[in-house]
Amino acid sequence: MNEKQNAAALSSGEDDIQAILHKVIIAHQQALALLQQTETAYSRLVPHQLLSLLQARSIVDVKLGDQVERKMTILFSDIRDFTPLSESMTPAENFEFINSYLSQMEPVISRHHGIIDKYIGDAIMALFEKGADEALRGAIAMLERLAYYNAGRERAGYRPIHIGIGLNSGMVMIGTVGGINRMDSTVIGDAVNLAARLEEATKIYNTPLLISHNTLYDLNTPDAYHFRFIDRLRVKGKAQPLSLYEVFDVDDPRLRRHKSDTREDFEQAVAYYHLKDIAQALPRFERCAEHCPEDLPARIYLERCHEYQATQHHYGTSELSTPLLWKAEFQTGIEPVDAAHHALIERINQLAACILHNEPIDFDEMFAFLQQQCASLFPYEEKLMREHDYPFADSHAHEHRHFIANYRAMQNQSCNGCKDQRYLAYRLVLLLLDWFSSHASKADRHFARHMQNTATRQTATIPGAK
Structure with a gap:
């Protein structure tokens, strides 16, 4: 084979390699495109x-x-x-x-x-x-x-x-x-x-x-x-x-204005319905329904009031008549936290009894108790969370701040001479019940489990630890 033939053969070989590489690149691009399409399709099923x-x-x-x-x-x-x-x-x-x-x-x-x-x-x-x-x-x-x-x-x-x-x-x-x-x-x-x-x-x-x-x-x-x-x-x-x-x-603007204007009347009526004080609830619901017949929840409660008067059937939870009892499932294992929760339960039960029997309530003493609890318990919990790298510490502290803001808003109402003390007491006991059920008996226990799990893992990593 002469020199020209060798060069031609070499050139032909390079062309074949180029063609193969081109096909490989095209196939690779097609595979990537198919993979991207598949990923996009799956993203519609799994975001x-x-x-x-x-x-x-x-x-x-x-x-x-x-x-x-x-x-x-x-x-x-x-x-x-x-x-x-x-x-x-x-x-x-x-x-x-x-x-x-x-x-x-x-x-x-x-x-x-x-x-x-x-x-x-x-x-x-x-x-x-x-x-x-x-x-x-x-x-x-x-x-x-x-x-x-x-x-x-x-x-x-x-x-x-x-x-x-x-x-x-x-x-x-x-x-x-x-x-x-x-x-x-x-x-x-x-x-x-x-x-x-x-x-x-x-x-x-x-x-x-x-x-x-x-x-x-x-x-x-x-x-x-x-x-x-x-x-x-x-x-x-x-x-x-x-x-x-x-x-x-x-809601349409007229109904929205009505519900805003009658919000206090409506919420008081709901409170009194739950207290089975229909004499206080009924006229409030009637005012709401008369002012705006499109207020369907007010009309539903009106029917409930009339049903209670006729049959004594009540749709309320009757929770205030049943004292809140301490249960083993509430236990966190953190002594100051559990002691604070015990004290909170006692205050909830005292407040509920006063509301049910329409007895006078010492709001100053109640708010002083809450202030003392928040001032001592919340910083203690937040310090523990930081020490144990609790991943939800910010959210937990956020709940603390909101609780303080809510009870202080009620405290301001009390100090400014709220006319309906029984209604204010009902709102306060609901705040405390909701706080206990969602934070004290859940969020605090969640953090306590994190502390226990962290301690268990640390013990397991110590050589010779049992």
Whole structure:
């Protein structure tokens, strides 16, 4: 083979290598594009925010049993009277309608940093890690978007739809459950169950948005919203009821003004209904309903008052007539904390007895007790949390500050000569009951378990330790 032939052969070989490399690069790019498409498709099923919470870079990093604990606000929403609406449509129309509705809600939730955990038919379960304010703004925005969506439905000749939304805040476990061949992400905790119950309760009061005291007390700017106390809810399996609040920011302007103007009258009426003092409750509810017949919760309570007068059937929790007893499950194992909780229970029971028997209450002494408790207990707890690197120390201290702000607001009312002392006492005892059920018997015990687990791990790492 001469020199020219050698050069031609060498050139041909280089061209073949270039062609092979080009094919490899093209195949690699196609594989990357397919992987990106697959990742994007999976992200529609498992949100990136959820992967981030599980500390997974991609879906392939997620393993069965992965779990993480977080404080979150949980949102449940559901279309009211969906079953009869669904029965009027074909299966194909049902899917088209549900997807049309959900496609309106999903961007709203995402804009407020919510993570849609799952769709349950027409229902939505979403998680908000960035605080109760973001969750509440998201819920309000959902109702505003619903009004826009309903305007389009009416133009097309369809009936408007109504939804109920429940919000509750608390500690949850986020993780994966299932088996080797099929697993799913899920969120577990009392906070989730309570949020679902609040959504169900929206049907009882014919109001679209209810929040728990857990969410209300977790708000950074509660004065930015329109809300009123609406009831105490006893949840199956839970010893202590919880307070419900109606948020009416999305009501039409006239109804919103009415509820704002009559808020004190309405809340006093609810308090007296729970105290079975119908003579005090009835005229207040009547004023609310007469002033604005569209105030459906006021009309519902009017019916309850009349039913109680006729049959003695009462929808209240009767919790004040049953003293709060110390239980082993309340124990934290931190002596100063447990002693403070014991003292708090005694004060709650004393206050409840005075309210029930309509006896005079020494508010000065009660608020002095609370001030002393907060001044000694809260700094002690916060110091322990810092020493033990408690991951939820900031949230815990945030709850302390909100409790202080709430009881001081009532203290100011007392000092300024509140006319209805029994009503003020009722509000105070509810604040203390809610505080005990959500913070003293939950958050404090959560921290105590963290201390115990930390001590156990430290002992296990010491050579020769048993």
